[in-house]
Amino acid sequence: MANFTISVIHGDGIGPEVCAEGVRALQAVGQRCGHAFTFKEYLAGGAAIDATGVPLPDASIKGVKDSHALLFGAIGGPKWEAMPHHLKPEAGLLKLRKELGAFANLRPALVYDELLDASSIKPEVLKGTDIMVVRELTGGIYFGPGGITGDGAHRVGINTEVYSVAEIERIARVAFEAARLRRKKLCSVDKANVLVSSQLWREVVIAMGKAQYPDVQLSHMYVDNCAMQLIRDPRQFDVIVTTNIFGDILSDEASQLTGSIGMLASASVGGPVGFFEPIHGSAPDIAGQQKANPLATIGTVALLLRYGLKLEAEAQLVEKAIRQVLKDGLRTGDIKQPGCTILGTRAMGDAVVERLRTVA
Numbered sequence: 143m144a145n146f147t148i149s150v151i152h153g154d155g156i157g158p159e160v161c162a163e164g165v166r167a168l169q170a171v172g173q174r175c176g177h178a179f180t181f182k183e184y185l186a187g188g189a190a191i192d193a194t195g196v197p198l199p200d201a202s203i204k205g206v207k208d209s210h211a212l213l214f215g216a217i218g219g220p221k222w223e224a225m226p227h228h229l230k231p232e233a234g235l236l237k238l239r240k241e242l243g244a245f246a247n248l249r250p251a252l253v254y255d256e257l258l259d260a261s262s263i264k265p266e267v268l269k270g271t272d273i274m275v276v277r278e279l280t281g282g283i284y285f286g287p288g289g290i291t292g293d294g295a296h297r298v299g300i301n302t303e304v305y306s307v308a309e310i311e312r313i314a315r316v317a318f319e320a321a322r323l324r325r326k327k328l329c330s331v332d333k334a335n336v337l338v339s340s341q342l343w344r345e346v347v348i349a350m351g352k353a354q355y356p357d358v359q360l361s362h363m364y365v366d367n368c369a370m371q372l373i374r375d376p377r378q379f380d381v382i383v384t385t386n387i388f389g390d391i392l393s394d395e396a397s398q399l400t401g402s403i404g405m406l407a408s409a410s411v412g413g414p415v416g417f418f419e420p421i422h423g424s425a426p427d428i429a430g431q432q433k434a435n436p437l438a439t440i441g442t443v444a445l446l447l448r449y450g451l452k453l454e455a456e457a458q459l460v461e462k463a464i465r466q467v468l469k470d471g472l473r474t475g476d477i478k479q480p481g482c483t484i485l486g487t488r489a490m491g492d493a494v495v496e497r498l499r500t501v502a
C-alpha cells in the first residue's frame with residue numbers, strides 16, 4: 143500500500159474532459175492494487191489566464207513540485223491567441239517544462255491490431271509495431287549559441303549543436319533503463335558521419351552500454367536512414383534514443399505510424415517530478431461535446447505509473463484495459479470503424495474503468 147499525490151492540470155478545451163477519465167482510471171488502479179492517490183488540481187494555460195491573469199501561477203509550480211507526478215490535459219485555444227507572447231497559454235506550458243527540468247521526452251508509438259487500418263502505412267508492415275522514442279529535450283541545437291549577424295543580403299543565421307558528456311550520459315541512461323523494461327534493444331540515432339557532436343554522442347553511448355548495460359542490445363543508425371527505416375520496417379525498433387532536433391522529427395514520424403492523435407501518450411522525465419500528457423492539443427473544435435478520445439490520456443496514465451511511480455504491473459493493467467476495450471469493438475469517433483460501437487468520452491472512460499476491475 144502506497145500513498146501518492148498526483149497534481150492534475152486540466153487546462154483548456156478537451157483537457158478537462160480527457161483528464162477526468164485519466165483520473166478515474168488511476169482511481170480504479172488504486173482500488174484494485176491498494177494504492178491511495180490524492181489528486182490536487184492546479185491551473186495553467188487559458189484557464190489560468192482567466193482566473194489569475196498569468197498562464198502559470200506560482201502556486202501551480204509549487205504544487206506540482208510538491209507532488210509525485212503531474213497529469214496534464216492540454217492548453218490553448220482561440221480565446222487566448224491574441225495575448226502578448228509571454229502571456230499566451232503556451233508560455234505557461236514551456237515555463238512549466240523548464241521548471242520541472244524534464245530533459246527526457248518519451249513517446250511510445252504502439253500499433254494496436256484493432257486499429258491497423260487507421261494508418262496510411264500498409265497493415266502488414268505495421269502489425270506488431272511497438273516503439274519508444276526517447277528524445278533529449280533541453281539541449282542540442284535548439285538551445286546552443288546562435289543568432290543572426292551581418293546586414294541585409296549578407297546576414298548569416300547560426301545555430302549550434304552542443305552536447306556535453308554529462309547531457310549525453312543522462313539521456314542515454316533513461317533510454318537504457320526504458321529498454322530494460324521492454325525488449326532490451328536500444329538504437330541510438332545520430333549523424334556521426336558528418337557532425338562531431340554526434341561522434342561524441344556515439345562514443346559516450348557505446349561506453350555506457352559496455353560498462354553499465356551489457357544486457358541491452360545496442361545499435362547505431364544515422365538519422366536519415368532511421369527516417370527511412372521507420373516507414374520501411376518499423377518492427378525492427380524497440381527503443382530509439384536521439385538528440386533534441388532529430389527526436390522532434392522522428393517522434394512525430396513514429397507517432398503517425400499509429401494513425402490517430404487521440405491514442406498517443408507522452409512522458410517528460412528526468413527532473414524530480416515527471417510530466418505526463420497526451421500529445422494532442424486542446425481540440426477546441428470538439429471541446430465540451432464529449433467527442434474527445436480519452437485513450438491518449440489513459441495511456442498517459444500508464445506511463446505515469448511506469449516511469450513516474452515505478453509501478454510496472456499497474457501500468458500493464460492499464461495498457462491491457464485499453465487493448466480490451468478496443469478488442470471489444472468500442473471506439474470514439476476519431477477511430478471509428480465499421481461494425482464498432484461509438485462511445486463518447488465519459489462512456490469510453492467507463493468502459494476502461496470496468497475492464498480495469500477485471501482484466502487479468
Ligand code: NAD
Binds near residue numbers: 425
Ligand atoms: P489538436 O491536437 O488540438 O487538434 C488537432 C485535430 O485532432 C482536431 O481536429 C481535433 O479535434 C483532433 N483531436 C485532438 N485530440 C483529440 C482527441 N483526444 N480525440 C479526438 N480528436 C482529437 O491541435 P490544434 O488544433 O493544432 O491545436 C488546438 C489548440 O491546442 C491550440 O491552441 C494549440 O496551441 C494547442 N495545443 C496544445 C498542446 C498542449 O497542451 N501540449 C499541444 C498541441 C496543441
